[in-house]
Structure formats: structure tokens, C-alpha cells
Amino acid sequence: MSGLHNLLAHEVVEGIKEGLFTAEEYVSTVIKTIEDVESKLNSFITLDTERALSSAKLIDRKIKENEDIGYLGGVAVGIKDNISTKDIRTTCASKMLEDYVPSYDATVIRNLKQNGAIILGKLNLDEFGMGSTTEYSRYHPTHNPWNLDYVPGGSSGGCGAAVAAGECTVSLGSDTGGSIRCPASFCSVVGLKPTYGRVSRYGLISYANSLEQIGPICRSVKDIVLIMNIISGKDNSDNTSMSSSQITINNKLDKFDIAIVKELINGGDHGVTGTIYSTSDKFKEIGCTCDEISIKNLHYALPSYYTLASAEASSNLARYDNIRYGFHLPIEEYKWDTYFSNVRKNFGEEVKRRILIGSYVLSSGYYSKYYLKARSLRSLLKLELLKLFKKYDLLIGPTMPILPFKFGEKIDDPIKMYLVDINTVIANLAGIPAISLPVGFSNGLPIGLQMMAAPFEEQKLIDVSYALEKTINIQRRPSLT
Amino acid sequence: MSLVMIGLEIHAQITVLETKLFCSCRGNYRDLRPNTNICETCCGLPGTLPIINKKAIEYSTMTSIALGCKVPDKIMFYRKNYFYPDLPKNFQITQYNVYGFSSIGVEGSFELDDSKKIRISRIQLEEDPGRINYLEGDMNVRNSALIDYNRAGVALIEIVTEPDFTNPKEVRLFLNKLSLTLEHLGVCNTLMEGSVRCDVNVSMKGGNKVEIKNINSFKEVEKAINYEITRQTSMYNRNIKIESETRHWDDKKKITYKSRSKEEEHDYRYFPEPDIPIIVLGHNFVSNLKVHMPELPSQRFDRFVSKYKLSEHISDILINDKKLADFFESTLKIYFSPVEIANFLITEFKSMIEYDSDSTDYLRNMKVKPEHIAELVKMIEGNKISRITAKDILVKIFESGLLPSEIVNNTNSFKIADEKILMDAVESVFDTEKSAVEDAKTNHETINFLLGKVMKFTNGRADPKITMRLINNKLKKPNA
Numbered sequence: 001m002s003g004l005h006n007l008l009a010h011e012v013v014e015g016i017k018e019g020l021f022t023a024e025e026y027v028s029t030v031i032k033t034i035e036d037v038e039s040k041l042n043s044f045i046t047l048d049t050e051r052a053l054s055s056a057k058l059i060d061r062k063i064k065e066n067e068d069i070g071y072l073g074g075v076a077v078g079i080k081d082n083i084s085t086k087d088i089r090t091t092c093a094s095k096m097l098e099d100y101v102p103s104y105d106a107t108v109i110r111n112l113k114q115n116g117a118i119i120l121g122k123l124n125l126d127e128f129g130m131g132s133t134t135e136y137s138r139y140h141p142t143h144n145p146w147n148l149d150y151v152p153g154g155s156s157g158g159c160g161a162a163v164a165a166g167e168c169t170v171s172l173g174s175d176t177g178g179s180i181r182c183p184a185s186f187c188s189v190v191g192l193k194p195t196y197g198r199v200s201r202y203g204l205i206s207y208a209n210s211l212e213q214i215g216p217i218c219r220s221v222k223d224i225v226l227i228m229n230i231i232s233g234k235d236n237s238d239n240t241s242m243s244s245s246q247i248t249i250n251n252k253l254d255k256f257d258i259a260i261v262k263e264l265i266n267g268g269d270h271g272v273t274g275t276i277y278s279t280s281d282k283f284k285e286i287g288c289t290c291d292e293i294s295i296k297n298l299h300y301a302l303p304s305y306y307t308l309a310s311a312e313a314s315s316n317l318a319r320y321d322n323i324r325y326g327f328h329l330p331i332e333e334y335k336w337d338t339y340f341s342n343v344r345k346n347f348g349e350e351v352k353r354r355i356l357i358g359s360y361v362l363s364s365g366y367y368s369k370y371y372l373k374a375r376s377l378r379s380l381l382k383l384e385l386l387k388l389f390k391k392y393d394l395l396i397g398p399t400m401p402i403l404p405f406k407f408g409e410k411i412d413d414p415i416k417m418y419l420v421d422i423n424t425v426i427a428n429l430a431g432i433p434a435i436s437l438p439v440g441f442s443n444g445l446p447i448g449l450q451m452m453a454a455p456f457e458e459q460k461l462i463d464v465s466y467a468l469e470k471t472i473n474i475q476r477r478p479s480l481t
Numbered sequence: 482m483s484l485v486m487i488g489l490e491i492h493a494q495i496t497v498l499e500t501k502l503f504c505s506c507r508g509n510y511r512d513l514r515p516n517t518n519i520c521e522t523c524c525g526l527p528g529t530l531p532i533i534n535k536k537a538i539e540y541s542t543m544t545s546i547a548l549g550c551k552v553p554d555k556i557m558f559y560r561k562n563y564f565y566p567d568l569p570k571n572f573q574i575t576q577y578n579v580y581g582f583s584s585i586g587v588e589g590s591f592e593l594d595d596s597k598k599i600r601i602s603r604i605q606l607e608e609d610p611g612r613i614n615y616l617e618g619d620m621n622v623r624n625s626a627l628i629d630y631n632r633a634g635v636a637l638i639e640i641v642t643e644p645d646f647t648n649p650k651e652v653r654l655f656l657n658k659l660s661l662t663l664e665h666l667g668v669c670n671t672l673m674e675g676s677v678r679c680d681v682n683v684s685m686k687g688g689n690k691v692e693i694k695n696i697n698s699f700k701e702v703e704k705a706i707n708y709e710i711t712r713q714t715s716m717y718n719r720n721i722k723i724e725s726e727t728r729h730w731d732d733k734k735k736i737t738y739k740s741r742s743k744e745e746e747h748d749y750r751y752f753p754e755p756d757i758p759i760i761v762l763g764h765n766f767v768s769n770l771k772v773h774m775p776e777l778p779s780q781r782f783d784r785f786v787s788k789y790k791l792s793e794h795i796s797d798i799l800i801n802d803k804k805l806a807d808f809f810e811s812t813l814k815i816y817f818s819p820v821e822i823a824n825f826l827i828t829e830f831k832s833m834i835e836y837d838s839d840s841t842d843y844l845r846n847m848k849v850k851p852e853h854i855a856e857l858v859k860m861i862e863g864n865k866i867s868r869i870t871a872k873d874i875l876v877k878i879f880e881s882g883l884l885p886s887e888i889v890n891n892t893n894s895f896k897i898a899d900e901k902i903l904m905d906a907v908e909s910v911f912d913t914e915k916s917a918v919e920d921a922k923t924n925h926e927t928i929n930f931l932l933g934k935v936m937k938f939t940n941g942r943a944d945p946k947i948t949m950r951l952i953n954n955k956l957k958k959p960n961a
Contacts, residue, residue, distance in 0.1 A: 084528040097527065104521050106528060205527040209755035238530050239757055312755060315560050318571035319525050323628070340564045362562075362750035371752060372580070 004029040005166035006477065009075045009223040012169055013116075016063060016074045023059035023074035027052055027118060030076045034120075034167045037480045040148055043162035045081045045139050046089050047121035052076065055118045070116030071230060077112060078168035080156050081122035082129055083214065084203035085109055088119065092205050093137040094127045095346040096320040098327035106203020107238065108172060108214050108231045115230050120168050123158030127348045128317065129174060129207040131155050132182050132420045135411050136350045144186060145478040146446060150404040153186030155179040159217040160187035164478055170223050172231070174204055176212040177305055178399075178424025181436035184217055185399035185448025188438040188476065190465070191217040192224050195455045196431030197242040199228075200235030206316040208309035209240075211428040219476055221437070221466045225249055228458065247459050253467045256393040256460060258283050259293040264397025264423045264450070271442025272398045279439045279449055279472065280396070286467045291392070297384050298426070300377040305425035306418055307361050307374035314358025317351065320344070353414060382430040389432075389454035394464060397423055399436040399448035427452050435461045438474055484687065485710060487652060488644035489702075490680040491659065493669040494609065495540050495636040502608045502636035503531035503574065510631035511674065523634035525569030530756045533558075537636040538585070538760065540668045541606040542767065543774045544638055545586025547662050548601045552767050553583045558606075558754040563747055566626070567611040569633050575607035577751045591642075592779075593654055600643035609635040632675075638668065644682065644690075649706040652681075656699040657801070661778045664803045671699065683709045685717065689725035693737050696730045705730045709737055781806065789819035798827045805831065808851060816855035818862060825858055829872050833879060848882030849875070857885040865889070867896050869941035898944045900951065903935075906943060907951050910934045922956055 004026045007015065016023050031049050038044060059074040079085060082092045084102040086109075091097045105113070112119070126136035134142040134157030142157040144150040145165040152161040156173030160183025163171050173180040175193035184191025192215045199214045206212070216227035225247050234243040260280055265273055283290045322329055322343045329343065347355070361370035388395060401423055410416045427434035432455055436448040449468075453460045498508040504522035507513075522529040538556075545552050559577035576584035586604030593599055611633035615626050640659070646652050660677070663669040671677045679702050684690040691713070696705050713723055728737040776784070778800050785796035785806075799806040805826060812822050834847070857874060860866045866874070866889060877888045889895055897903060911918050914934060921927040928949075935948050 084526075090527070092527070100527070102526065102528070104526075201528075202530050203528040206756075237532060239532060240755075311752060315562050315572050315750070315752070318562060318564065319527070319569065321564070321566075321571060323566055324524060324569065325526070359750060362752050363748050364750075367750075367752070 005033040005169070007169065008220050009072065009170050009218065009226055012075050013069075013071065013073050016059065016069065019063070023056040023063075023118075024053065026074060027056040027076055027120075030120065030166070030168060033165070037145075037165050037167065040143060040480060041145060041161050041165055041167070042140050042142050043123055043158040043165070043167050044078070044121045045091055045093060045124050045137075045158070048088050048119060049121070052118050052120050059116060059118070070114065071226065072112060073116030075117050075170060076120045076168050077117045078120050078123045078159060078162045078171040079109065080125055080159055080171070080173045082125060082174060082205040082207070083109065083172060084205065085119060085122065088122060090122065090205070091138070092128045093125050093134075093139055094320075094348065094351070095138050096322070096326055096344075097205075098138075100325045100327075102203075104203065106214075107200035107235045109203065111230050112172075123156070123162055123168075123171060123173075125158060125179075126155040127351050128205070128313070129155040129176055129179055129212075130313070130350050130354055132178070132417060133157065133407075133411070135407060136348055138348060141407060144404050145480055146188065147404070147444060149406050150445065151186065151407055153183035153400070153404065155183075156191075156217060157183045157186075160184055160189055160191070163187070163189045163217050163219055164476075165480055166477070170216060170218045170227055172214055172227070173217045174207075174212055174214050175424075175428065176208050177309060177428050178421045179212075180215045180217055181399045181424050181434060181448065181450060182420070184436040185438075185450075186404040186446060188441075188446035188448075188474070188478075189217055189219055190221055190224050190435065190437055190469075191215065192228065192435045192458070192461070193427055193433060194228065194232065194458060195244070195433045196428075197240050198244050198433070198456065198458070199231050200233070200238040200241045202235055202237035202241075206312070208312040209316065210312060211305070211309055221462060221469050222249055224435075224465075225462055244456055244458075247462050249466055250463055253286055253288075253463055256288045256464060257291070257391065258288050258394045258396060258451075258464070259291045259388070259392040261298075261395050261397045262292055262294045263298045264401070268398055268401035269403050269442070271403060271445075272401060272447050275440040275442060275447045276396075276398045276449060279468070282468060282471050283464075286464075286471060288464070293388065293392070293395075295381075295384060295388070295395075295426075297377065297381045301381055301426050301429055302418065302422050304374040304377040304381070305421070305429055306357070307370050308378065308429075310354040310358035311362050311371050311374075312358070313351075314355045314362065317347070317355055320347075322346075350414070378429045381426065385426070385430045385432065385452075386454065389457075393453065393457070393460050395452045397450055399423060399450035403442055403445040403447070423450060431455060433458045433461055435465055437465045437468060438476070439468070439472055440474060484685060485647050486644040486684050487646035487649075487706060488682045489640075489642045489646070489652065489655070490682075491640040491642075491656075492609075492678045492680075493544075493638045493640065493663055493671070494673075494676045495537055495638060495668055496670045496673055496676050497540065497667050498534060498536055498636055500534055501634035502534050502537050502606070503634055506634065508635060510635060513631055515627070515629040516631060518631040519633070523569065524630055525571075531574060531754075533757055533760070534636060537606060538762075539770060540636075540666070541585045541604065541638050542762070542770055543666050544640070544663065544668055545589065545604045546767065546771060546774065547666060547777055548586065548589040548591050548604065548640065550586030550589030550601055550604055551583075552586055552762065554763060555582070555759050555761050556585055557582050557759045558757045559751045560754050562750045565610065566628055567613045567630075567633070569611065569630060573608060573610065574754055574757070575639075576605035578603055579751070591655070591658070593651060593658070597651070599645045599651075599655055602641045602643050603639075604641070605639045607637050607639055609633065609637045644684070649703045649710070652706060653703045656702060658778070660699060661801065661803065665778050665781070666775055681706055681709075683713065685710070685713050685723070688713075688717075688723050691723065691725065692727045693730050694727060694740070697732065701730060701732050704735055705737060708735065712737065778803075789813075789823070791819060791823050795823050795827060798831075799823060802831075808854075812851040812854045812858075815851055816859050818858055821858050821862060822854065825854065825861075825871075829875055830854065833875065847879070849878050853878045853885060860885060860889070864898070864944070865895055867936075867941055867943070867945065869936060870896065873941065895942065896944050897939055897942045898947055900947060903939075903943055903948055903951055906935050906938045907948065907955060910938060911955065918956070921952075928952060928956070
């Protein structure tokens, strides 16, 4: 059966349940797609197709025996390679974890498996999630399925590309400063960064703990809801997780007050700006109001983000010393006094840069000058946003102020690269939910609309996204043949 | 040389906890094969998160209260970053007093004696690292070291004092009182191997501070300080400048030696632990704990003196050995005669157990139980047996675990109060000790000698009171 890889997750589950096709047929089609396009895209770091096929057979057996297959029964899922999967190598796209096979499943993986999902493999990213293009992956960059010369966004670039190209039906990414939304935007798929604490981080390999969340990258809003309801909730293994109510798909939309944030849209690429403005007209069509407002403290966001994220990263990544796990290393060359510095040379350049920055801003004498100041600015920004959310249901703008760009275009200039995240880091600093929804193309390259809501107001994001998705009928599948 | 300033940094494991500070591995890692008491979290595997043990917060709060510290309404944890192979995450989750937040206890004071208090600067809750087993030889020459993470993540209370001690004796007194307090609170069994460790800083005449690390038992602390004072004094006398440095205590050679210089240059880059949100204790937490927490040694002392009418001296002896004091009170529940039981325990009883007191469970493993002592004392008070017999019976209880009444019946060792039998004994002693009898007529002390002989003759069973009367009466008779 061809075309099964194009189905949405809820269609897959229904199809298997109704006996339209078997899980094995569907998973085989997805694997065939991977075989066809993976050499062009390089979405995966590790594939686990054999186990995926036997899991599919298990689902089919359950169907035969009239057993429950779960909300995600048979759905082929790709996992960003910084989320721990028991018995599947988890590298973070780093040399430092080249041979690391986790002994446990992240909470989200346990949830997926309990609901019948099939883990296909581990998806590419920038090393430890640090980057916006996947160019910092130890295992070569992933290519944008809409134009192979262009970056897919990052750091969850493998997720964005694989979902867009049908190499998996849904995927889980992580978002520390935009890492779900950026590739969602660049690959024309939907990506949600949940409220901080809505999804357990247990098993997510930390880059910056206070900022990051695991979230879904899918081809439709409905699938986002399906995944969110499975991975959300209070987890006793994560002190920062909280319980939340289920999200639903509503066909009727409340009248929402929406505001375009000037700072997010001004100065962006013209194609992007134009598309966002014309999308904002659609809000009126679906019965919402749309103002334009300004966020005063926005210019502090990026420096604050990079200070805090690097500080946390410098400490989180300290554990990679290759003593307990890591990669093959002939031990003879190393001496007690030089062991740590020698082994840690194996990080990539961008990771080293952030460890250095982070160590610097935390060192005595600079702590209050940088780290503490960044924290204050973060609170300031959060307060301002929460105040705005008393007036507006959603704050919107382009997810990325620019279109996808070519490989190598920004890699030589870290500051240019950091500026790419300017619109996305806000939600991480404030701990609020944000979604990126595909809303159009410019020069054949995708454009994403970013919407942010108050903490735990994911339902509002979903309501508006679902209404817009129906209104704006955009092309969802890149042609890769 | 005068003006010695000594400060302490004590690490005490919360040995009472079932589990480690941030995971559910066992708190007691002792006697386990290396690396069998570990999990993803305490090994610091990527993606794991710490889950705080709430009991650890309670015990560290009780310790803070006992040491007169203020306990804040909110606490938070910090990361202390440094590389060491026994530290699975290469940072330690600990506490830090800065920027408006404090550790679980601050600004305390602990009474040493009536005239002196030691200020406590802070108490913090933190995780223990694993252990490195160095193979023979110098650190830089050895080819390998073995790491055991069984201990990694065990809950530790760090107690930091101000440099208020002026001599090693005060330090010893403090550590004894502290051990007793920790034991009374049930926080730490200080006799368990490695459960308490101490870093000491010593400075003299306002000179540079020398820190001594690695003192692995309270017993060694006094020796290390004495060594360090001697070392610094001799340097001072020879006009050699005392550098601010870190030294280690070698408990085999009993000397301090200079550590590699690198350890002094640490910048720990403390910052708030993002994976443990701020913990709000609230006002009621401390007041509730105060009500429910175990009795402190000083409170117990007061109670022993006022309720049991024990002398301060005897109360002190009992309380300084918590297990003995507990044993005492268990005995009272069976037979209430505090003064007699206390006396018996701190003399006859204690003399028999003292040599074995290094073992942690010396009272629990003994065959002698409070029931035995209660019955024994009751028999003494009821004049059923003599004190000397009681001592013999105690030896037999230690061996057999039989009840005193059983032993008395088996050995027929009730006190002899029958005057006829006693008179026979007195007369036969008078027959063999003729010169002593003569002497006794003028010298009172010799009467005691004769009494002793009668006691011996009767295997200690003679009632001393009656025997004494009989001896005196017989001496007064002209033909004696």
C-alpha cells in the first residue's frame, strides 16, 4: 500500500483499528520512505527499524485478538536524539555520547510506548540542542526537504525534516530557545513548545533545565493535541512538572483578543512580514480582534537567554567526562592531571563556546554582573508578558524573522546565528506555551506563524491554530523525487 | 604561643534515612559490593533529575534547631561545580548562603559549658560523593584508581562553626556534645564507619588560616590539631611564614601534609539548582517539628535530675552514653527504682560493657536485657541477694541470658540471713584469724577485714548487716 506514510497520526490509528491496513503495512511504507529520502535528508542519527517492525506485528496481533492498541496504536514516531530511549543509543549528536545507550526510558517515551506508539529511531539535532540549523551535529547536517541546499532549522532539525518528508508520522523534539518552533517553521510543519512544567523533562538530556520543554512536531494541529494529551502531566520523577487539563479539538472558536508584537515583525524578511500580516487579516475572518502592540523589555531577551542557557549548560555538560559512559577511548594516553581537559576536547566548537561563556558568567566576580542581571531581566520580561496576557489571549508574530537560509551562511558568525532565535527565546524565558503554525511560502520556502499564550493556556493556541489551519489551506508535502 | 583560633566544618551523614537524598537507593551503602547500590539518578546519567527526600529536610531542620540556628521560611539548593571522578555529575547539589537565600540553618550557637558558646555559621544539606579506592602508590604515578558510587548521593549535613575554639580540648568537648545531640535526634549514628568527617582550620596569632581536610573520625581531630599547632609553632619560632594552604591528615602516619596546590584555586561557580524548585517550609514547619522532635541531651539531663532525682554526676554519665540512658529508661518501665538502677548500671553493668563499646550495637546484641536488670535490682532491694552476689549473677546473665531468679535458684545463691548459719561462719573465721580478732578489738578497720572473710566463707551470700552485728557482739564477749 502506498501513501500510508502521508497519513496523519489519528488517521493511522483509525485505519489500523478499522482494518483498512495493518500496522506492519503502514510501518513498512514509512521505512520505505526513509530508504528513499534519507540519503538526501539525513534526518536520523540512529534507526531502529527492526524493532519497529516487530512492534508493528505486535499491534496487528492485538487487533486480531480484539485487544486495545492505545491512543497511538501503531503510529511511527521519531525521537530527537537528546531524549533517553532504553536500549537505543542516545547521542545528542555529540562525540561525547557516541556509544551511550540509556538504561532507562524518558517519561515521555514510557507514555508513548504505553499508548502503542512505535519508536522508529533517533533524529538529528545540533550537538546537545545548541544551534538553529543542525550544522553543529557531529553526524552531518540534516537538509531542508523543501530545498536541499537550505537548512531545516534547529536544533530539532531532524524532527522537522522527517515529519515533513513522511519519514515518521509524528516526532518529539525539545525546545530550549526555539528548537521545536524554528524547524517547524522552516520545514512547514506544526510545532508546540508547551508551558514549562506541563511535560516531564525526566530523560531529556539537559542543555538548560530552567528553559526547556519536550514538545511535539506534527503535520496537523489535531496530531499535536493527540500527542500532548499523552505526554503531559505531573511526573514524580520531575520536581518541576505539574498537572494540567486535557486539550480538546473544538470546532467552535471563542472570540479571542490577539495582538501582533511589533518588535517581532519589524525588520524581518519582507516575504515573511507580508505573509504574517495577511494571516492576521484572517483572524478577523474567524471572529477575533487583532491589535498591534509593543513589548518594552524585548531587547533584553536574547542576551538574557544566552547568558542563562550557557550558564546552565556549562554545569549540565560537566558530567561528560567519559568515566562512566561515552565513547571509546584508549585510556593509556591520559594522566590524572590532564584527563578532564583532554577528554573534553571532544565537544564540538559551539558547545565549547557555550561552556566557556557559561563558566565565565558564573565565575566569582562576574556572577552578579552577568548571571544575576540576566535573571532579573528574565523576571522583568515575564512580568510584562503576564500583564499583557491579562488584556490579550494571544501574542503573535513570525516564528522566524527570516526565511530558511543556505548551509554555511551563518555558521562563521555566532552572533548572527544567535540572532535567528530572537523571536522564539521569549516563550522559554517566560515559561509560556508557544506554537509555530505553517502559514505560507515565499520563494518556495516555508513561513511559520508563532502564537504565544499565558501559562497553561495551550487550549487557546490550539483553538486558533485549528481554525486557521482549516482557513489557510497550504501545501504540506515537499516533493523529494 | 597563645591565640590559637580553630574552626570546624563537620560532615555528618543522615544515617537514619532509608534512601539517598535524591533517589531511592539505600541510604546505608556499607558492606555492599562496589557499585551495586546505584541507579540512573545517583550515577548522574544524562537526563535524570533529583527528587528531594523530604525526611532529609526534617532531620536537617531538627539539627539546625538543636544547634540554635535560625531556619528560614524558604530554602533552595545550589550547584557547586568542580571536577572529580567520584562526583558523578561533576557538580554537587548543596546549599549556599547568598542573595537573600540561606541554607537550612544559619547563625546558631551551641553551648560548650557554662562559660563558653561556639557560634555556628551555617548548616546545610547536601549530597555525598562516591569513593575512590586508590591502589598503592602516589596519585600521579599510579596507573588506575577504582571508583565506587555506592555512597554517591547519600544525605549529608554540613555544620560550619566560627573559629571560636582556642584549644583542641574544646574541640573534643564540642564534638562529643555534637555526636550526642545527633544521636539523640536520631540523625546520625556517629559510630558507623565514615558517617562523620571533619575539616579543621587552624590559625595562630592572627596569621594565615591552614585548612586540614580528610579527618575521617572525630577521634583523630584532636590529634590533627595538636600536630598542626606544634608544626605552626615551630615554624613561627624559626620565623618561617605560615602560608594559607590546604593540608591533609594522614591517619596512619599521624601527620598533616600539603595537598597539591590546585585544590586551593577552586572557583565553584555556585548557582541555583534549576531542577529543584524553591522549597517553602512555612512558619508551622519549624514550630511543629519543635513539638515533635526527640528530646535533646540537655533536656534529658534536666529530666533525669528532676524526675528521677538522680545526681548531676550520675545523670551526666548516663546521658553521655545514649544507649545506656535508653537502657536505663527501659528498665525503669519494668521496675521503678531510678537511683538504685542508675547506680547499678553505671558501676557493675558499665564496667562489664565498656571495653566493647566501639561496636555500634553493643547493647542490642547483648544477652542482658532491661528485664534482667529490673529483676536483679528488685532482688537486691528486697534483700534477697547481696550486692556481691548480684555482680556474680550479672556475669552469668551476660553469658547465658537467663533471668536472675533462674540463676539464683540454680546456684542456690540467695542471701543468708539465718543467724545460726551465719554464727557458724563467724565462729570458724574467728578460729582461723586469731590475731586479727585481737587486733579488731582496738582497731575498727580490722572488723571490716573479718566481715570480708565471712563473706568469702559464704561465697558472698552472707547478709552483711546481720553478720556485722554478730561480729561486733562476739568481739564484745570477754572470751573472744
